[in-house]
Amino acid sequence: MSKDFQPTPEFALELDAQDKLASFREAFVVTDPDLIYLDGNSLGRLPKAAIARAKQIVEEEWGRDLIRSWNKGWWESPARVGEKIAKLVGAATGQVIVSDTTSINLFKLVMAALALHPEKKRIITDTMNFPSDLYILQGCVQLLGNRHEIIRIDSNDEGVTPDLAALEKAINEDTALVTLSHVLFKSGYLYDMKQITEMAHRKGALVIWDLSHSVGAVPIALDDCNADLAIGCTYKYLNGGPGAPAFLYVKKSMQEKLSSPIWGWWGQDQPFAFGLDYSPAPGATRFLIGSQPIIGSLTMEAALEPLLDAGMDSLRAKSILMTDYAAFLTENLLAPFGFSLGSPRDSARRGSHISIRHPEGYRINRALIEEMNVIPDFREPDNLRLGFAPLYLSFREVWEGFDRIRRVMEEKRYEKYPKQRLTVT
């Protein structure tokens, strides 16, 4: 972290003046310039290009062209949009498809991976993984007759950093699968994909990476890391829109060895022959199931454009500067009020969000949303989570966000809120 950072609005404006990505903000809808939106890691802002595209899909492709649109780009869209995402995750052609939801894609790949080595009984994950991924694993184990053991690696530092020594120790010859979130949803810890993948491969285990909190936030090199399988969502840093469909990656060399647990028409070899018996399509296509949500999928495709234009290396550089600045502000502006950093200090091991911890995190979050026009989010037990989407966020906004948190603390604005959990955040 640079010692030259300053906790002043002037300094933030200086950083903005030097920001080569600053103009990308123009590509997004900002209806309320006063709003400090620190939740782009949960739902990305609306790219202007998506508005025109959504209108076109609805009015022209559906309304005017009707069923003919299936022949004009709809049917091929899972592969076509997949190739655009492939550029963001370091995947050569023919390995990424867009389909269904993150959880369903995880289900497909877990089941497919476990079927490859039915004699291996161990599945490794961590306690910091997004709970939905753990639920999917538990469901798969149940479905397979409770023959597998799920081992959850913990941390030594209250959930910030996974215990890598324990992880290495846990992966043994009986390990079928290691499945981890590339960036942890609370602390923002960024696993070393290459290192962990090699660690698993040494023992003959496969790895599934959940890229939901890393795609669009950090450069990803699936092919270079020799990754096996991956999944991810598109509504966070990819700005694909609420519930936009997810994606999955299957390494070329594994595709013909794997079978989807859900045999779908879209994953059938010759879908329009309407044959009565399933035969899997070649390649990753076999992991498609049924009709994809075309409006959401094609709107998401358009939404990817500014991100693809900016490029992941530039985005990563800005993201690191932002999270470094945020860590600096946590220590210089907020530590006196009892905040501590709940994220790695080393930017090389951090995604594009940080958590700042405070025993009153829940009430502080509510005060920020309801009184200060700041949107972070809260994650149990004490994490105020702040996302920094480098594509459209300015350093002035980072400064302003922290200064408003400071005001909430100074004016004890949080005290009027009840001590209870939000039902939905």
Next chain:
Amino acid sequence: MSKDFQPTPEFALELDAQDKLASFREAFVVTDPDLIYLDGNSLGRLPKAAIARAKQIVEEEWGRDLIRSWNKGWWESPARVGEKIAKLVGAATGQVIVSDTTSINLFKLVMAALALHPEKKRIITDTMNFPSDLYILQGCVQLLGNRHEIIRIDSNDEGVTPDLAALEKAINEDTALVTLSHVLFKSGYLYDMKQITEMAHRKGALVIWDLSHSVGAVPIALDDCNADLAIGCTYKYLNGGPGAPAFLYVKKSMQEKLSSPIWGWWGQDQPFAFGLDYSPAPGATRFLIGSQPIIGSLTMEAALEPLLDAGMDSLRAKSILMTDYAAFLTENLLAPFGFSLGSPRDSARRGSHISIRHPEGYRINRALIEEMNVIPDFREPDNLRLGFAPLYLSFREVWEGFDRIRRVMEEKRYEKYPKQRLTVT
């Protein structure tokens, strides 16, 4: 079939003049009044209400309100939209949810149903079922270790009418599940839901109904038929838009006995507690998995409105008149050119589409689309499939569609097209 039908445009206009639903056409976008769209059974037309709603979801709910919209109706939408569909399928509250795709929902319910009686080994379906449903069944059987036998009932009349005697004979005490399309996708045959459900229940078998080709086309009474489980899609007669999410129905009394094979965050008891262990939500909610496609789902919700306003009984009356008239025109206008009806003559056993068969069906379909501004579709081996969406189709259009088919035959326009299958229709 009324003997008073006339094969004239004047007669069709008379029927239109008496059509109490005629004004509903105004609720839909019609960019090309010359187009005879007979594929509303595959992709329904665009309701005008959906345009405004899609714009609102994108620009206001996503663009302006951002993550806050999850608390303003997004999170609850699977249940809320489910309740609207429940009215169309005769289901009391708390039994229908919107989620994922038809195939994924079928997978969930097949796996859940088979888990209830693991000792029973027989699954019954028919050869006229939509192939994707058969693929899902085959995948489930494979996943469960090939312990089940899938029996496919055939027809005695080249795929028009299922052999009900064979069906009854096939359902025995070893039958875990009967799963059928309520309306068959080629012939339009409409199963008697009550009769078949009772037939299955007498032997202790469960039934899953696929309502994709019946919902919005014929009145459905799931509760009254004592149905167990059902699935369906929303982009055909429900006009929900391309790839709009599907729905599922689970009878109230069965909900707590069933477990989803895919354990998802949205189906978790307390999703925002972020607990590490899955515990199913009460009711049908447990069959939700991950984030739903909000743009598509809420656009579909708006698209349902004209259908709900019209009411299924009025729609059914018009639909029967239309398919009766279409059968009459097939026999009076097209039979001389070698067409025969590939659908039941009895309207009580017919959905809202018919197939007309001709050895040159594939080439005739192409000529209609490419030269005549008529959109039917073609289904192997010789079915020209004609869908009659009573909500927006006029009798004049039915007449005009048949008259253009007649012209294609008279002028032998189809002969210039190659004898091969479309890759995508």
